[in-house]
Every structure is written in C-alpha cells, then in structure tokens.
Amino acid sequence: MGLIEKYRDRLPVLSNTPIVSLEEGDTPLVELKNLIQPFKHKIKLYAKFEGLNPTGSFKDRGMTLAVSKAVEKGVKAVICASTGNTSAAAVAYAARAGIASFVLIPSGKIALGKLSQAMMHGAVVIQIEGNFDDGMRLVEEIGQNGELEIVNSVNPFRLHGQKTVSFEIIEQLGYVPDFHALPVGNAGNITAHWMGYSEASGKSCCFQESVGCYEIEKKPFSNDRPTILGYQAAGAAPFMRREKISNPETVATAIRIGSPVSWDYAWNVIRESGGWFNECNDEEILQTQKLLAKTEGIFCEPASAVAVAGVLKDLGNDKISPGSTVVCTLTGHGLKDPDIAIARSDKPHSVAANREEIAKLIKGYI
Numbered sequence: 001m002g003l004i005e006k007y008r009d010r011l012p013v014l015s016n017t018p019i020v021s022l023e024e025g026d027t028p029l030v031e032l033k034n035l036i037q038p039f040k041h042k043i044k045l046y047a048k049f050e051g052l053n054p055t056g057s058f059k060d061r062g063m064t065l066a067v068s069k070a071v072e073k074g075v076k077a078v079i080c081a082s083t084g085n086t087s088a089a090a091v092a093y094a095a096r097a098g099i100a101s102f103v104l105i106p107s108g109k110i111a112l113g114k115l116s117q118a119m120m121h122g123a124v125v126i127q128i129e130g131n132f133d134d135g136m137r138l139v140e141e142i143g144q145n146g147e148l149e150i151v152n153s154v155n156p157f158r159l160h161g162q163k164t165v166s167f168e169i170i171e172q173l174g175y176v177p178d179f180h181a182l183p184v185g186n187a188g189n190i191t192a193h194w195m196g197y198s199e200a201s202g203k204s205c206c207f208q209e210s211v212g213c214y215e216i217e218k219k220p221f222s223n224d225r226p227t228i229l230g231y232q233a234a235g236a237a238p239f240m241r242r243e244k245i246s247n248p249e250t251v252a253t254a255i256r257i258g259s260p261v262s263w264d265y266a267w268n269v270i271r272e273s274g275g276w277f278n279e280c281n282d283e284e285i286l287q288t289q290k291l292l293a294k295t296e297g298i299f300c301e302p303a304s305a306v307a308v309a310g311v312l313k314d315l316g317n318d319k320i321s322p323g324s325t326v327v328c329t330l331t332g333h334g335l336k337d338p339d340i341a342i343a344r345s346d347k348p349h350s351v352a353a354n355r356e357e358i359a360k361l362i363k364g365y366i
C-alpha cells in the first residue's frame with residue numbers, strides 16, 4: 001500500500017485526487033547495535049532506511065503527493081532543480097502519471113546513479129553550468145506563470161508527503177524517540193519531520209497551515225516530540241555559519257547547497273524542538289558511510305551518513321545523554337553513488353580462474 005492510501009486522513013487529498021504511487025514508504029527501522037557497541041555512552045540508535053523507497057530516497061514520499069496534486073490540478077508537466085534525488089523521484093512519478101518532466105541539475109555534480117535515473121524515465125534533463133542554488137532560483141522564475149508545477153520542497157505537498165516518515169517511526173518504535181537526527185540541505189525534510197511529529201502529538205508548529213484550508217485528521221496518536229538534530233557537511237553548512245553561502249562544496253553532493261529554501265522553517269524547528277545544528281567534514285562523512293556498511297550491512301549514500309556521523313560526534317561531546325533513543329534518517333541508498341563507494345574501498349583481487357590461487361588468497365584472511 002502506498003503512503004497516500006495509508007495516511008489518507010492525515011494528508012491533503014480529496015476523494016477525487018488521482019493517486020500516483022509506486023508503493024513508497026513503509027521503510028525499515030533498523031537498530032544499529034554493532035555500530036554503537038564500541039562507544040562508552042550507551043544509547044539506542046536506529047536508522048530509518050529511506051534508501052529503500054522505490055527510487056532509492058526519501059523524496060518518493062513527497063513526490064507521490066506532489067505529482068498526484070499536480071495531476072488533480074490538470075498540469076501537463078512538472079519541473080524541479082535537484083542535486084539528483086528529487087529529480088530521480090520527480091521523473092519516475094511523472095512517468096507513472098503520464099505527464100512530462102523537466103529537471104535542472106548541476107553539471108558534473110550529481111552522482112552517477114542519480115544521473116542514470118534522470119535519463120532513464122523520459123524526462124528532459126537540463127544540465128546547468130551552476131550549482132543547485134542557481135537551479136532552484138531559475139526553476140522558481142520559470143515556474144512563476146503556473147504552466148509547470150514546481151515539485152521542489154517549496155511545494156507544500158512535498159512536505160506533507162514527507163511528514164509521514166515521523167508517523168511510521170512512532171508506529172515502528174511504539175514510542176517517540178528522544179532525538180531525531182537528519183542531514184540538512186535545502187531544509188525541506190527537517191521541516192517535514194517536525195510537521196509529522198507535531199501532527200502526531202497534536203501539538204501546533206510554526207508552519208502547520210502551509211497548505212491552506214484542507215480538512216486533515218488531527219487526532220493525536222503520540223504524546224511528545226523529539227529533539228531535532230540537523231547535520232550539515234562542513235563545506236556546505238549555511239546553518240552553522242548562520243548565513244547563506246555562495247560556493248558550497250562537499251563530497252556529499254546531495255547536500256551541496258548554500259542557500260536553503262526552507263531557511264526560516266528549519267530555524268523554527270531547531271528553536272521549537274530545543275535541538276541544534278552541527279557539521280561534519282567530508283572525511284568524517286565517508287568514514288561513517290563505510291562504518292555503516294561494514295558493521296551493519298547498510299549501504300547509504302554519503303549525505304545520509306552525515307546524520308550518523310553527527311550523532312557520534314555529539315555523543316562524544318556529551319550533548320546526547322546516555323540511555324536516549326536516537327533515530328537517524330538515512331535519506332538515500334549507497335548505490336546512487338557508486339563512484340564514491342569504489343574509490344573508498346579496497347580494490348578487488350585479480351587472480352587466475354584457478355582453485356589453488358583462490359584458496360591461497362582466502363588463507364591469507366582466515
């Protein structure tokens with residue numbers, strides 16, 4: 001079952017909204033026991049593995065709703081700027097809906113898997129000589145006349161779809177975590193998480209009314225909200241600098257963003273939840289990506305690893321108290337970015353197709 005069907009009462013859909021779904025959502029919540037074991041501060045650490053959505057990232061949650069609403073409205077095409085995952089989701093859901101899609105991506109700065117997704121689904125792929133922030137500005141200008149539906153997170157339906165991740169976490173854990181950590185780029189997802197936790201607990205938050213006068217079920221099913229922790233890559237950390245930056249740079253290309261659209265919302269989330277931002281450098285990010293892969297069997301993309309790297313850092317700083325339950329959103333699948341994985345791993349052994357040679361090699365390891 002897709003998430004619109006599952007959470008219909010809590011989403012701004014009408015009885016005649018055409019549902020465009022790839023059966024997204026319902027992703028695993030995995031406890032990271034091995035990874036946390038060597039740390040002296042004991043916490044219960046979980047990963048919500050959003051890389052297991054149909055196009056390999058959390059964007060599918062927002063896109064099922066944004067594209068369904070675009071079709072309801074009768075638009076013929078959608079448009080977005082992207083560092084790769086939004087475009088992958090937009091083009092797939094547009095293909096499913098039978099409408100056209102246009103995506104603006106920063107030339108040479110999106111991961112290979114994401115580029116292949118954009119190219120595969122029949123979208124018009126426009127590579128720009130500029131970064132995500134340039135693309136976002138252009139999309140807002142081009143989308144102004146209403147002919148094309150913008151499906152970036154400025155589209156409030158994206159946030160409503162993405163808020164369902166918080167509902168699922170509460171259902172899966174059976175309670176509300178103490179902390180929720182996630183990577184922050186354009187800052188839509190941190191906003192959506194808070195919206196979800198707020199709606200689940202019947203508490204109001206700063207942007208609740210952002211989609212206007214829809215009747216949405218408000219009956220609470222939890223009693224609290226977590227503290228939200230937003231982590232950024234050090235070279236692309238406008239929230240840490242407390243100002244937007246013009247030349248973001250990081251190996252985690254998904255969050256290579258200097259001018260987040262949901263700037264004010266994200267600050268409100270931090271304020272309302274009593275949380276904080278922190279940053280990790282590229283080396284910390286890649287080491288944590290590898291650690292997740294080697295100790296837990298979870299292959300996420302670099303941007304996703306920022307959440308876990310940040311938690312480990314703040315655990316060391318004593319900012320997260322022992323005994324806490326901490327959930328990290330792993331936003332995208334590692335297969336999205338095979339270049340990084342190959343560059344950061346031991347090279348395969350090249351041997352003859354010969355039993356003795358292979359046996360000798362194995363002996364060296366056991």
Ligand code: F0G
Nearest residue numbers: 082083085086185186187188189331332
């Ligand atoms: N993690 C991944 C894997 C992402 O692709 C993104 C954003 C984020 C984290 C940050 O989420 O922007 O809501 O703060 N990717 C966008 C894109 C920008 O175009 O795919 P955010």
